[in-house]
Amino acid sequence: MTSLVLTITETLRYRGKLGQWAWVLHRVSGFGTLVFLIMHVIDTSWATFYPELYAKAVDAYKTPLFTAGEFALVALVIYHALNGFRIALFDYRPQWWRRQADAAKLVLLGTLVLLVPAFFIMAGHVVSYYNERVSVFDLGLEKVIEATAPFAIGTVVVIGLALVVSAGASFIPSLNAPKKQLKGSKMETFMWSFMRISGVLIIPLVFGHLAMMHLIQGVFDLTRVGHVPVFTNLGPNMEATLTAVNFVRLRWDTMLAGVYIWRIYDILLLFLVVLHGFNGLRYIINDYIHNRVVNRALRLASFGTMIGVLVVGALAILQSVPATTAEMLSQTSQVLIETNVNLLVR
Amino acid sequence: MKATIRIRRFNPEKDKKPYWATYTLEDCEPTNRVLELLHRIKWEQDGTLTLRRSCAQGICGSDAMRINGRNRLACKVLLQEFGENPKIQVEPILGLPVIKDLVVDMEPFFAHYRAVMPYLVNETPPPVGPDGKPRERLQSVEARERFDDTTKCILCAACTTSCPSFWANGAYVGPAAIVQAHRFIFDDRDQLLKERLDVLADPDGVWRCRTIYNCTPACPRGIEVTRAIGEVKKAIQAGKRDF
């Protein structure tokens, strides 16, 4: 067993083949996307709960630093998705291992092929936004700090609390008994399948979401006056947006054949991505953090945050128009049950 | 031909930290093996250089080390692969405590090996031969072939100590132990299948494998290590030998 620093430096020193670097990138991209996701879901939920805060957050999203982050995020998600598909494929077909190095190269190539047009289109949004503006280039650092500081502070507070709870829990003997022998874990066995199946299901969902939010229209369009939000013109209630809050509400109120399609879409995306991402975080914590108290604290903090994000995110989607909440609940639960049944059948 | 060798040295009685020492050797042959160069350094230049080796022909599995960044057996690496003026870097395998210089403590590795019960279990009495004495349990050629690849393991630890998951967390049983488990899981004479699959379904069992593929090229015996791990995962998911 080696220390965390040694593990990282030696991983970089060992001359493994492409697979080793593919894994490093997979881990970094998954972790990076998860950090963004936590912020993103909480921010988006403000559209329902604290509209002024959402307006502020979207304002920060339009600063150059966030724009750079947005490009990075798209690259990370695309790479992680393609490489995740490769991992899942070779896990279910271990006998194909001789092709895995080619597949890893194909993943890099595929990422590039998807990124070039995506970046091109995204750059188009950026350019047109800055062309329309009269004011000079503004880094908007205070906005960035204002938007991220609560999350940084929140992280410190949550981990601090978890450390206290975890330290207290070290007085419970049954939690601290040393492990004697290896024993099968149903949960771990299930999570392995879940990571792969959820990953593959996320691909169309997150690619669709990114296409709507980056390509068809960009972050800057969220607040564009007189703009019809992406795919809200499917039903009768087509309207132009005025503010970012309005944008989200119009999206979530869009009905197709009596179904709130974007709410169902976002609920599915929310649950799959959050469960997948936080389980990935659990893997990372268990890999690197060996101190019992700290390990338990971080897992606790991560689990608590996961529940928080799921509840806040789901409530925001369901509650955005109170009158229809009940109807909405029954529709989404139906969909969730159906997908669960499908998962079990597989 | 002249060879330059950098060795990562560490003497726990003298050194606070490991350090790199450089040696030059004249009159080397392209057909020399790295092990022979280490011998010459020990015999001609510095008798304190410490390493493990036994058979010197790739059979005992004692001399796995990190050679130019990758895990290899020093007795199987020829100088000729490093070109005209070979520069070679040698260091201990990673993830096991260094005892001295190139020698690591293999006990954690063997503890994982023992954890997977690396022996055949069959409670039925063995068949009786024409002479009335017990004889071997016969097996079809195909059934033997199923696990042939994983019988070749020499427990050198090159695969386990090439694995980023093992470096990160030594509780992971590691590729070598899973290869050994594979050898018995897919042996149709064995009767301990359920227990074996249960042991490997531990959070520190196969589920720590992230399908990185560092172990496969590290194996000096050419065992398809990652494939074997993958097959064990599928057997656990299916709950049976043939998935």
Ligand code: HEM
């Ligand atoms: C887009 C489709 C996606 C696919 C196909 C996918 C696939 C995968 C796969 C196969 C793994 C490996 C799991 C294992 O080793 O057991 C993984 C790990 C991970 N994923 Fe994803 N994933 C996707 C999206 C996401 C998203 C959106 C996030 C962030 C919220 C995320 C975060 C993670 C994390 C943090 C890990 C753990 C990394 C590690 O253990 O090294 N993934 N993913």
Ligand code: HEM
């Ligand atoms: C910077 C890039 C992104 C932008 C501008 C963006 C924009 C939005 C917007 C406007 C909504 C509101 C609902 C809607 O219109 O459908 C939303 C919701 C959502 N997005 Fe994104 N999105 C981005 C990237 C992502 C990524 C990469 C993920 C997945 C990892 C993701 C996951 C979600 C989820 C789960 C929701 C539902 C939120 C909730 O329940 O409150 N988004 N996004």
Ligand code: SF4
């Ligand atoms: S599988 Fe190969 S690398 Fe691993 S211990 Fe056995 S012989 Fe060594």
Ligand code: FES
């Ligand atoms: S010394 Fe026996 S394997 Fe190299």
